[in-house]
Amino acid sequence: MSAPAPSMFTPAAKAMAEKLGLKMGRANLEEFAATLEELAKANSNIIAVTSDSRGSGKLAPFGKNLPKQLVEVGIAEQNLVGITAGLAACGKKSFGVSPGCFLTARSLEQIKNDICYSDVPAVLIGISSGTSYGALGTTHHSLHDLAVLRAINNLTIIVPADNFETRAAIRFAAKATKPVFVRFGKAPMFNLHKPETKFEAGKAIQLRDGNDVAFIATGETAVHALLAAGQLEERGLNCRVISMHSIKPLETEVILKAGRECKAIVTVEEHLVNGGLGEACASVLMQAGISVPFKIVGIPDEETVPGAQADIFRHYGISMEGLSETALKLLK
Amino acid sequence: MTDHDLQLKACALRRAMLRLIVNAGAGHTGGGLSCLDILNVLYNRVLNVSPQTFTSPMRDRYVQSKGHSVEALYAVLADRGFFPEADLKTICHYQSHYVGHPTRHIPGVEMNTGALGHGLPICIGMALAAKMDSAPYLVFTLLGDGELAEGSNWEAALAASHYKLDNLTAIIDHNTLQISGHTRDVMSNEPLDEKWRAFGWGVKIVNGHDYAALTEALSKPAEIGKPTCIIANTTKGKGVSFMENVAKWHHGVPSDAELKQALSELDLAEAKLKEVA
Numbered sequence: 335m336s337a338p339a340p341s342m343f344t345p346a347a348k349a350m351a352e353k354l355g356l357k358m359g360r361a362n363l364e365e366f367a368a369t370l371e372e373l374a375k376a377n378s379n380i381i382a383v384t385s386d387s388r389g390s391g392k393l394a395p396f397g398k399n400l401p402k403q404l405v406e407v408g409i410a411e412q413n414l415v416g417i418t419a420g421l422a423a424c425g426k427k428s429f430g431v432s433p434g435c436f437l438t439a440r441s442l443e444q445i446k447n448d449i450c451y452s453d454v455p456a457v458l459i460g461i462s463s464g465t466s467y468g469a470l471g472t473t474h475h476s477l478h479d480l481a482v483l484r485a486i487n488n489l490t491i492i493v494p495a496d497n498f499e500t501r502a503a504i505r506f507a508a509k510a511t512k513p514v515f516v517r518f519g520k521a522p523m524f525n526l527h528k529p530e531t532k533f534e535a536g537k538a539i540q541l542r543d544g545n546d547v548a549f550i551a552t553g554e555t556a557v558h559a560l561l562a563a564g565q566l567e568e569r570g571l572n573c574r575v576i577s578m579h580s581i582k583p584l585e586t587e588v589i590l591k592a593g594r595e596c597k598a599i600v601t602v603e604e605h606l607v608n609g610g611l612g613e614a615c616a617s618v619l620m621q622a623g624i625s626v627p628f629k630i631v632g633i634p635d636e637e638t639v640p641g642a643q644a645d646i647f648r649h650y651g652i653s654m655e656g657l658s659e660t661a662l663k664l665l666k
Numbered sequence: 667m668t669d670h671d672l673q674l675k676a677c678a679l680r681r682a683m684l685r686l687i688v689n690a691g692a693g694h695t696g697g698g699l700s701c702l703d704i705l706n707v708l709y710n711r712v713l714n715v716s717p718q719t720f721t722s723p724m725r726d727r728y729v730q731s732k733g734h735s736v737e738a739l740y741a742v743l744a745d746r747g748f749f750p751e752a753d754l755k756t757i758c759h760y761q762s763h764y765v766g767h768p769t770r771h772i773p774g775v776e777m778n779t780g781a782l783g784h785g786l787p788i789c790i791g792m793a794l795a796a797k798m799d800s801a802p803y804l805v806f807t808l809l810g811d812g813e814l815a816e817g818s819n820w821e822a823a824l825a826a827s828h829y830k831l832d833n834l835t836a837i838i839d840h841n842t843l844q845i846s847g848h849t850r851d852v853m854s855n856e857p858l859d860e861k862w863r864a865f866g867w868g869v870k871i872v873n874g875h876d877y878a879a880l881t882e883a884l885s886k887p888a889e890i891g892k893p894t895c896i897i898a899n900t901t902k903g904k905g906v907s908f909m910e911n912v913a914k915w916h917h918g919v920p921s922d923a924e925l926k927q928a929l930s931e932l933d934l935a936e937a938k939l940k941e942v943a
Contacts, residue, residue, distance in 0.1 A: 381798075405794060408828075410821035413787045417825070420791020423777060425723060426798070428791070443781055444818075448788055452770060452778040 339468075340644040342521060343561075347654040350564045351524055351557075359497040359525040362518035362554070363461055367392035369504040370429060374403050380508060381405060381421055383430045385414045391431045391461045411436045415444035415458070422449075422456035427508060434460025434476035434517045435467070442482060449513045450488040457507040460517035464553070464604035465633070468642040476517070477633050480552075480581055481609025483515055490514045490535055491581040493553035496526045499579050502533035510535075517553070519604070521643060524557045526577065536583040544572030547661040548592035551602035552578045552611045555631075555652050559602050562657035573661065578611060586618045593624035598664035600629050602652060607632040627664040631657065667710055669877040670943060675745070676706050677936035680905045681929055682754070683741040688925050690737075690758035692766060696915035698738035700841040700874070700900040701808060705742045707880040708806065717748045720774060726803050727792050729777050731785020732810035732839060733767040734917075740764065740772070748774035783816025785809060786836055790825050793834040793893075806884075808837045812844030815853045820865070826893040827866025834893040835884065836867075839874065841902035845916045862895040874898030906931055 343351065351358075359365070374380040374396065382388075383405045388397050397404045405421070407414045411432050418430035430437070437460050438445065449456050460479060467474035483491055490512060494500040500518055507514040514535075526541055533539070541556065542563050549559035556577045563573035574596055576588055592599055599619075601612035612630025619626065631651055639649045647653055651660055667675075679702055687693030708728060709715075715725040730739050737757070744751040749772065756762035763771035767780030777788055785807040793805040809819065826834055838858065846852050855861070859869045868888025872879040880898065888894040902916075903909030906928040909918075920928055 402798065407821075407825055410825070412783075412818040413790070413821035413825055416784060416787020416818065416822065417791035417794065419777070420788040420793075421795050422791070423788070424727070424792045424795035426791075426795050444784065444787070447778060447781050448784055 339642050342644045342647060344653070344655065347561050350561045350654060354560065354564050356524040356526065359523050361520050361522050362494055362497060362500040363520040364392050365497040365500040366459065366504055366518065367396060369501045371396045371399065373505070373508050374400050377427065378403065379425065380427045381429065383407060383414055383418045383421070383428055385409055385411050385432045387432050387461065390433060391459070393431060411441045412444050415441040416448050418456045418458070419444070419448035419452060419454050422454035423452070427455065429457045429459055431459040431461060433474070434463030434479055435474050438476055438479035438483060445483070446486050450486050453488055454513065455511050456513055457510070458515045460515065462520045463517035464519055465638065465643045465646045466519040466521065468646060469640060471640070472638055475638060477606045477638065479517060480603070480605050480611065484582055484609065484614065488513060489582065492516045492535060492579055493581055494518055494579050495553055495556035495577045496523045498525060498527045498531065499533060499577065503579065506535050519554050519643070521554070523554060526557060526560060536580045536585060538585045538588045539577045539579065540574065540588070541577055542573065542575040544574045545595050545597070546571040546573055547598045547600060547664065548574040548576065548596040549600050549602060549657065550576045550578050550589065550592065550611070550615055552581060553604055555602040555604050558647070558653050558657055561654035562661065565654055565658045566661060581611060581614065584614055584618070589615050589618045590622055590624065593619045593622070593626050596626065598627035598661065600631060600657060600660055600664065602657065603632045604652065605632050606635060608635055629660055629664055631660055670939065672706050672710060672877050674936060674939050675710070676703055677932045677939070679706060679741045679745060681932050682744070683737045684920060684925060684928050686741065686754045686757050687737050688920055689755055691919060692758055692917070693737045693919060694734040694917050695919070696843065696902040696909060697732060697735040697810060697839065697841065699904045699906065699909065700902045701732070701735050701839040702738045702904070703875045703877065704808065704837055704839065704880060704898055705738055707877060707884060709742050709746050711881050712884045713806070714803065717746065717773065720748070724801060724803050727776050727789070727805045729785045729789050729807045730768055730779055731782070731807045732813055733779035736766060736768050739768060743774040782810070782813040783818040786819050786822035789834055790822055790829070790831065793831040794829060796833050797831070804833050804835070806835045806837065808839060810844070811838055811840045811842060811855065811858070812849050812852065814838070814855050823862065823865040823867065830891045831893045832887045832891055835896060836893065837896045837898055839900055840897050841900045843902045843911065843913050843916070845913070847913050858897050866892060867895045868892040869895045869897065871897045871899065874900035875904060905935065
């Protein structure tokens with residue numbers, strides 16, 4: 335029998351989530367698959383391309399219900415991206431779906447040339463990204479993807495935080511006339527947004543206002559930042575929390591505003607600290623001449639600690655407790 | 667257009683190609699000359715595409731996987747009227763879209779290529795799209811024989827036969843040379859025909875400079891229900907005596923004297939063809 339996966343949230347974090355009124359949703363992976371199938375049922379031009387990944391991508395129902403709209407390429411990620419590009423060049427709205435670790439490393443040249451440089455309206459979906467595969471080890475982690483893809487021209491990069499952002503990102507991608515990359519994990523996510531929230535690619539969403547510390551978080555780390563802000567409020571601090579779902583284009587104004595108005599900034603990402611959200615924010619602030627106490631929380635440049643995703647998050651301080659501590663240190 | 671007409675045109679295209687390489691100060695001379703006759707047949711006899719129909723969804727698709735032989739492609743596209751021949755004077759120049767590998771900025775170019783091993787997977791996507799839409803268009807790609815060392819080609823070869831893409835043709839410019847020397851010495855890949863057959867393709871072997879043979883091979887699938895691989899046996903540097911089968915002309919740029927001699931040889935070949943007529 336395998337050991338149960340450790341929870342991403344401590345009892346205290348769960349209590350804070352309840353206090354903040356957060357409700358647990360499903361995995362963003364499941365939200366993606368349901369959204370894509372719903373869109374594909376209404377638009378036969380939507381094609382999912384998988385690399386023996388329909389199960390991992392929760393696309394088995396899609397394949398069963400829409401067999402003519404799913405192309406299986408086998409375990410061949412380079413071919414997956416090339417085929418996705420060719421389909422898009424001939425009028426299909428193609429979604430290449432593969433684990434983020436393989437999709438963005440083995441197929442990087444195909445992403446660069448076949449999709450981005452050729453400028454076809456294809457969508458690439460990095461499933462089970464970041465440290466989602468946890469204890470399977472570094473081969474299965476994608477902690478490089480934002481850095482390498484940021485360095486490629488003509489690609490919108492979206493890292494949704496919760497089910498709402500995932501659904502909105504997939505709907506945006508289905509209509510996009512330019513290349514889009516979306517990555518997310520497979521753990522159930524708290525829903526962070528109010529029903530009236532608007533999603534726009536390239537525009538951050540402020541989850542909470544405050545001027546003591548600004549947490550700028552991307553993807554599935556945003557919930558931990560929100561919980562930390564709740565915990566810090568109990569200590570008399572008002573913290574701003576920004577869900578930076580769009581890594582590219584990056585909304586610079588929200589970063590500059592945080593730099594001007596807040597006493598410190600903590601960026602949070604499920605990615606190596608090199609080349610991801612944190613360094614992007616630092617670049618924006620530095621080039622505007624704004625100096626503020628600043629910390630990038632992510633995975634350091636070392637062999638990632640073995641363990642489940644929850645272990646890895648806690649080890650590197652991507653947790654309510656860890657982020658609260660980081661914020662307090664910055665304010666000293 | 668008769669075989670003879672195309673042979674005469676090939677002399678002019680080779681001259682144009684050499685001139686534009688010299689003007690650019692860079693280019694892939696040997697491979698361009700080896701595949702030029704294939705492109706001449708494709709664009710003047712086989713492909714259902716023209717400057718007027720290039721945006722039609724029903725046009726045939728051609729993706730040049732061996733993108734480095736762009737000068738041959740540009741010479742043929744200019745001759746077919748996809749863009750003014752004068753544009754070719756800007757190849758590799760500052761702010762010119764005519765860079766040293768195909769880009770979609772240029773009318774007639776379907777996809778941006780140049781890194782090897784990309785054309786065949788892209789063409790599988792295109793051929794699948796045609797099948798999904800029950801569309802009649804055909805998909806062609808041209809690969810170098812040295813390019814076959816890229817593993818992505820073999821991923822694609824599996825997929826093409828798995829999906830029975832008989833609307834897809836891969837042409838291999840089998841000139842047996844690559845930048846470092848003979849392909850058999852760099853990374854042997856023979857027997858090519860047996861490899862492609864083993865991957866489930868119908869295979870034809872032709873003389874890549876024989877217009878009648880190329881036309882016949884490119885006009886129908888090798889086998890029903892299978893993708894077609896045409897192994898076109900060619901001569902690298904074809905048409906210029908001192909460039910033929912010499913690896914250094916892979917991306918050699920002729921000096922003024924070498925250009926003069928090459929053009930003179932092509933003029934002579936053209937004159938002999940006219941005599942035959």
